[in-house]
Amino acid sequence: MKITDAKVVVTSPGRNFVTLKITTDEGVTGLGDATLNGRELAVVSYLTDHVAPLLIGSDPHRIEDTWQFLYRGAYWRRGPVTMAAIAAVDVALWDIKAKVAGLPLYQLLGGASRERVRTYGHANGRDLPELFDSIRARLAEGYKSIRVQTGIPGLKAVYGVHSAPDAANPTRLDQRVRPHVEDWDTDAYLRHIPGVFEAVRNEFGPELPLLHDAHHRLTPLQAARLGKELEPYKLFWLEDCTPAENQEGLRVVRRHTTTPLAIGEVFNTVFDYQTLVQEQLIDYVRSAVTHFGGVTPLRKLFDYAAQYQIRSAIHGPEDISPVGMAAAVHLDLAIHNFGIQEYSGHTDLTNEVFRHAYTFSDGHLHPGEAPGIGVELDEELAAAHPYAQGYLPVNRLQDGTVHDW
Structure with missing residues (x-):
């Protein structure tokens, strides 16, 4: 062949x-x-x-x-x-x-290690009532674990919160595409977030697994403070608490908090993880099949992490296509040290372009039994929806300084 x-x-x-x-x-x-x-x-x-x-x-x-x-x-x-x-x-x-x-691909990876793949969904709100409504909506959809993102008083647009009509889409100015600009105040964020999780726990009880994404915005010392202050609310994890290119910075975080840590969605190779894994500075590795070189190296990373009791948590936002998501779910089903799978789902139109065998039910995914990864591309329909230039948002401090998004 x-x-x-x-x-x-x-x-x-x-x-x-x-x-x-x-x-x-x-x-x-x-x-x-x-x-x-x-x-x-x-x-x-x-x-x-x-x-x-x-x-x-x-x-x-x-x-x-x-x-x-x-x-x-x-x-x-x-x-x-x-x-x-x-x-x-x-x-x-x-x-x-x-x-x-x-x-199906998972059979070539050693067969199933579980019956289904646990997921978490995204909930967000500009204030507590809106956040509570979003959490209830995710629970109604079947999710058993929820990522919580919230607006911050005094800030107009914050990562993970749909606070502006076009916050998730490009802004068009003078026929040019410009990124949406979010604003940021770390002190305001650190003051606000512990109270949010206290309110969520009071409303939804102690058993619901809760996750939170700081999205690379904190210094190691600030991340350590946040992890410590969130300990009473027993998070499933705190994600991307500090830019992890500085792997040694996670030592500071780890020394000061027992809140579990998840890192790695912007990582591309195992070398980005060496210190984090060998020193057990994190609890979940977050890389996507799509951005880590595929199934071959990601499976190796999971085997490496397993030696240190670190689990998988493959990145699964909406910009990972159903092709990438299908490959992830096959890996999730096969590996032993699976932790959880991020799953935002896709639009109905995206699912028509990429017809897939994987299914979502009762908060879990399964890759299906179709040979291969189980995705077929409708090229005619794909051609009817051509490329549209766009960017991810950018983030600026209150004085206009560009900050980590």
């Missing part, structure tokens, strides 16, 4: 997705997600101009060798653009291999 075509499809059924479709001489196809939100076309060029020509004529079954060839062979390693491109190839090849075997 040989690869005869590698085609990149860009579609925007509400938001942009980049998909690689690999075809073999036997007519078997495989899909991989290469979406890099806000920088999609950089990955499109990387795939189309540099990677696709290297795949033609190669054996699709040589997944490990192909991964190493694309990673080591370019000399310039790591980084989100490179690793998203490699991830698309890797997942597409796993899709092909599983289809040839006539099995």
Whole structure:
């Protein structure tokens, strides 16, 4: 069997997705997600101009060798653009291999380690009543674990809270696309958040697993303070409490709080995790299949983390396409040290473009039994929704200084 075509499809059924479709001489196809939100076309060029020509004529079954060839062979390693491109190839090849075997991907990864995959949903509100309504809505949808994000008094727009009509979409000015600007005040945030979780616990009781995302905005000392002040409310985790490129900074956080920590959605390789894992400074690794180079390296990361009793928590926002989500759920079902899966779901239109076998029920996902990853791309419908330039938001302090978003 040989690869005869590698085609990149860009579609925007509400938001942009980049998909690689690999075809073999036997007519078997495989899909991989290469979406890099806000920088999609950089990955499109990387795939189309540099990677696709290297795949033609190669054996699709040589997944490990192909991964190493694309990673080591370019000399310039790591980084989100490179690793998203490699991830698309890797997942597409796993899709092909599983289809040839006539099995769902998780069976090739050792079979199921559980019956279903636990998820958490997102709740947010500008104030407590709105937040409580959002939590009740997620519970009504079946979620058993809830991420809580809230507005901050005095701030107009905050990460994770739909406080402006177009906060999740690009702002168009003079025919140019500009990012939505959020504002930030760390002191106000640190004063407000413990009271929010106290109120949520009083309203919903002690048993509901609650998560919170600080989204890289705190120094290690500020993160340590927040983790300590949230201890009475028994969070499932505190996510991205400080920019973790400074891995040693997590030592400060760990010394001062027992609140579990989740890190890694912006990480691209195992090297980003070395100190965090070896010193057991975190409890959950958060990388996405799409941004970590695919199933091949992420499975290795989970095996590495398992030696230190660290669990998985694959990144699963709406900008991970159903192709990337399907690959994640297959991994979730197979690995032993699974923790939880983020799941925001997708729009009905996105689900029409990417018809998938995975299902959500009673707060859990299952990848289904279709051969491969279980996703089919409707290319005609995808073409009807072309790429629309857009950016993730940016964040500024009260004096206008750019801050971590």
